[in-house]
Amino acid sequence: MELLFVALGGAILGIAARYTLPRRAEYGVVVVPAIGTATAAILWVALTWLGMAWDSGWIWLITLVGAAAVSAGAALLIGRTRAASDERLLATLSSGTATA
Template sequence: MYILLALVAACALGIAAHFLIDGRELRGAALTPGIATVVTAALYTGLQWAGLGEDNVWLWLASILGGVVVAVVATLALVAARRRSDAAKTAALGI
């Protein structure tokens, strides 16, 4: 049940990251929070299976911050790829 707290925190931080990262017009509003939530769920579950209890601070820090960091890196990579793709298509069309 505590996993819901981690997921809500990761989603909220993912929403904040969405608005802080440039290039919002190139991606959907749910991309960054969605990635953060999915990665946090996987990390939280994996760390619980590894033996970390709900009272361990490393479970919370690693799962929440790890999910947000992965989401930010993935969003930056996707925005950069979209910009390169748009530039290549624009150049190919001669615009």
């Protein structure tokens, strides 16, 4: 049951990262929340395998801060990479050197 709650928390943090960081028009609506959800679930399972108790405050803190950090990093990286790729493609297409 706790895994469900932590996955929901990761999704909410991913949604927050998507709508508070720049260049959100460069990638899909579900990409960053999905990354937040997956990160939270993976961190939670890894920490429980390492012996952390589910009712400890530290496992919650580590998992949710990690999910927020990965979501924010992914949003910034994907947005910047996609914008640079689009600019290169536009320059190539407008120069007339593109081949089919």
